[in-house]
Amino acid sequence: MGSPVGSDMVGTNVDGGSHLDERKAAILRAVVTEYIETAQPVGSQRVAQAPEVSVSSATVRNDMSTLEREGYLVQPHTSAGRIPTDKGYRFFVDSLGGPGRLDPSQRHRVSQFFARAHGELEQMLDDTSKLLSGLTDYAAVVVGPNHESAAVRSVQLVGLTAHLGLLVVVLSDGAVEKRSIELRDDVGEARLAAATAHLSAHLVGRSLHERSSSRSQPTALPPTGDSGTDGVVADAVIALAGLAADRQEEMEQVYVGGASRMAAAFDAVETVRSVLSILEQQYVVVTLLRDVIDRGLSVAIGKEHGVLPLAECSVVVAPYVSEGQPAGTIGVLGPTRMNYPQALTAVAVVSQRLGRHFDDS
Amino acid sequence: MGSPVGSDMVGTNVDGGSHLDERKAAILRAVVTEYIETAQPVGSQRVAQAPEVSVSSATVRNDMSTLEREGYLVQPHTSAGRIPTDKGYRFFVDSLGGPGRLDPSQRHRVSQFFARAHGELEQMLDDTSKLLSGLTDYAAVVVGPNHESAAVRSVQLVGLTAHLGLLVVVLSDGAVEKRSIELRDDVGEARLAAATAHLSAHLVGRSLHERSSSRSQPTALPPTGDSGTDGVVADAVIALAGLAADRQEEMEQVYVGGASRMAAAFDAVETVRSVLSILEQQYVVVTLLRDVIDRGLSVAIGKEHGVLPLAECSVVVAPYVSEGQPAGTIGVLGPTRMNYPQALTAVAVVSQRLGRHFDDS
DNA sequence: GTTAGCACTCGGTAGACTCGAGTGCCAGAG
DNA sequence: CTCTGGCACTCGAGTCTACCGAGTGCTAAC
Structure with missing residues (x-):
């Protein structure tokens, strides 16, 4: 609530104009706050009435004019109030100390949610996206945890029909992956069992990842002595490699709520x-979130993220940490004039609780 | 293309007014067609120009007036053209013989899709919803196949941590279900293995369903002789029952595309x-589709389905059949003034191909 | 540096008017 | 009895004008 700019999170600064004296900063903050609430261009009179601004509307006008020249505000048309630009929002967000506290009823809601949390991972993540969306009234996204290092706990080949089998792999993080495999005529239950045993012996306890260094030519397992079994094993190893690769790409399943x-x-x-069309493209969403995180930001405003159709949107993100490591990301997508303080705290609280939830289970 | 009303698909007929002479029927059809295309109220002149109507605009006016009195059309305001009512659309849809042929480029698109179809069930269904949405330009929904009778092919208990295990069940339809189980301190790898063996011996080959007649008190398995193992087995049986119940409800996962x-x-x-908010409520969507199917309809128009927020929408549905049995449902959701002929054929073609696809694999 | 005062701008709203697509009805032709 | 041409009528949509008032920029005084 004191220093004008949080220097650690400086976003786009076109020129050295990020040094606003305290009064201009207060005026800018008042404009943003007001605009977030009313979605109407705000005029000097309104700002002058705000408690944290104790000067006349004329002075406010002068300052607002300066703020416009420096790119923090725009006028939709002459003789209208002013609207924050992306840069204006950026200043506003940076000048918030950090996430605040959730109001009690929401706090309660979050606690309830995590207390009752049940079901398997996918369901849980989907529900979390709905929770976050409900808290903020914007769309929410949750990217699943990527336990890259997950170890194989179990491998099993199951026959479905005469010519179709299913490779089922259980990983230490509780994920179950499957992949269908074509079976040749000479493969019966016995050979499936033998292959399962062989695969288990060599793969259980190891990371799925370390087996798939090259997808096209996965490391073969030593022969079993039975060529029919070896054939199945080879197919399974190929499937495994594909599975590992898919897991890398697709495991980052994103759940969109609200x-x-x-x-x-x-x-x-x-x-x-x-x-909406962007939100349906999972890949774009994941990339966007990763980008923002990688740039060390927790908020991307308007055009700051590269996705053009989302130029009128802002994203508030936070990674969640499980077992000491960043596991996944959650975020909120709303209009640029979104309620940043609320969104920031909601995202912070939920990400924290989510990480803790995984650690506890 | 001849008889005025397809008597097999009669929907809501308020009174005996569904007997329209051929000319009125042609006029009504022309109005609907035109309105679907332009989304503008259509006037008598436009209709009179339509090739299948060869009378003057004055005559058309008289007939349209009658059609309005009988509830097939409405005027948004005096001195405007007319718009079909739900009843009008209903007549139009019923008077279409049935699904037509897809245009060649779309036909090709569908073929391509199913030729390249790969990956596991969930992905496949999701992609199908996108395909259908792309074909029609409306939202599409796909409800997964419910192999109620699926037999258990494999049961396995895998330890994740000291106190957490995972029950993994593979079913004959290729689905893999999982459920986490808390483990007591005295359960080690050996007892998990014993429990797995015991469960396998009693459950493999049977239907998941037949074990879960009463959820609260699932049929226990005979004891193994080791009380620690029996404890795990009991927990697993409970988990299985829950899983079976969930599968009944939730297996009817719905994929919404576009x-x-x-x-x-x-x-x-x-x-x-x-x-959109309705589309996010999977339960409502599934129920809606089931309702329509159960009533033997393939199209529900406007208020015909009970969901009020969808009063301005129509749904075109078709079950898909796999192995001779209805397996699931696909559908298209669009505005009441949707392109019914196109939607009907798209849904028919995709449902047919989808069923065949499952049979082949 | 701040403020009060003032002329000016311009978007939004309301009313008057026109235009034209579309209707309903009637009288006459087939 | 049915169909059609003609005609008066309706009314939404678009255009134009006037006006109001919120809001601005500037200037002169404090």
């Missing part, structure tokens, strides 16, 4: 459509 | 929001 709330955030139906 | 396209279908942003 996408419909984006419709309430914009009034141009075309904007809604394009935003 | 929800964003609903935004293009309406221009009231509030409508979009409420429709």
Whole structure:
């Protein structure tokens, strides 16, 4: 609540203009706050009435004019109030100390959620995205934990039909992966069992990853002495390699909750459509989140992230940490004029609780 | 293309008014067709120009007036053209003989899709929903196959940590279900193995369903002689029962594709929001589809289905059949003024191909 | 440096008017 | 009895004008 700029999170600074004196900063903050609430351009009079600004509207006008020249505000048209630019929001966000406290009822809601949390991983993550969306009233995304180092706990080949088998792998993080395999005519239950035993002997306890250094030519296992069994084993090893690769890419499953709330955030139906369409492209969403995290930000505002159709959106993200390591990411997607303080705290609280939840289970 | 009403698919007929003479039927069809295309109220002049109507606009006016009195059309306001009511659409849909042929490029697209279809069930179904959405430009839903009678092919207990185990069940339809189980201190690898063996001996080959007649008190297995093992087995049996129940409810996972396209279908942003919000509630969607199917319909128009927020939407559904039995459902959700002929054929073709795909694999 | 005062701008709203697509009805032709 | 051409009428949508008022920028005084 004191220093003008948090120097650790400086985003886009076109010029040296990020040094605002305290009064201008207060005025800017007031404009942003007001605009977030009303979605209407805010004028000097309104700002002058704000408790943290104790100067006349004329002075505010002068300062707002300066703020506009420096790129923090824009006027939709002459003789209208002013609206924050991305840069204005950025200053606002940076000047928030950090996530605040959740209000009691929401706090309770989160506690309830994690107390009752049940079911398997996927369900849990999906529900979490809905929780976060409900807390913020924006769309929420949750990226699943990527236990890269997960060890194989069990490998099993199961026959489904005469020509179709299923390779089932259980990993130490509780994930179960499967892959169907074509079986040749000469493979019966006996050979499946033999292959299962052979695979188990060589793979259990090791990381799925270390077996798949090269996908096209996975390391073969030593022969069993029975060529029919060896054939199945070889197929299984190939499937395993593919599985490992898929897991790397696709394991980063993203769960999107409350996408419909984006419709309430914009009034141009075309904007809604394009935003929703982006949210349907899991790959884009994951990339976006990773990008933001990689750049060390916790908020990406408007055009700061590269995704053009989301130019009118901001993203608030946080990694969640399980067993001391960053495991996945959660985030909130809303309009640029979103309620940043609330979103920041909601994301912070949920990410923390989520990590703890995984550690406890 | 000849008889006025397909008597097999009669929907809501308020009164005996479903007997339209051929000319009125042609006029009604023309109005619907035109309105589907332009989304504008259509006037008598336009209809009179349609090739299948060869009378003057005055005559058309008289007939349209009658059609309005009988509830097939409405005027948004005096001195505007007319718009079909739900009843009007119903007549139109019923008077279509049945699904037509897909245009060649779409046909090709479908073939490509199923030729390249790969990956596991979930991915496949999700992709199918995207395909169907792409074909029709509306939102598409796919409900997964419910192999109620699926037999257990493999049961396995795997230890994850000292106190956490995972029950993994492979079913004959290729589904893999899992459930975590708490382990007591005295359970080690040996007892897990023993329990796995015991469970396998009693459950493999049977249906998951037949073991779960009463969820609260599942049938216990005979004792093994070791009380520690018996404890684990009992826990596993309980987990199995829960799993079977969940599978009944939740197995009917629904995959929604192209929800964003609903935004293009309406221009009231509030409508979009409420429709999307419904689509996010899987349970409602599944119920809706089942309802429509159960009533023997393949199209539900506007208020015909009970879901109020979808009053401006229609649903086109078709079950898909695998191994001679209805396995699941696919459907398209669009605005009431959707392109029914196209949607009907797309749904018919995809459902057929999907069933065949499962049979082949 | 701050403030009060003032002329000016311009988006939004309301009312008047026009235009034209579309209707309903009637009288006459087939 | 059915169909059609003609005609008066309706009313939404678009255009134009006037006006209001929130908000600005500037200047002069404190």
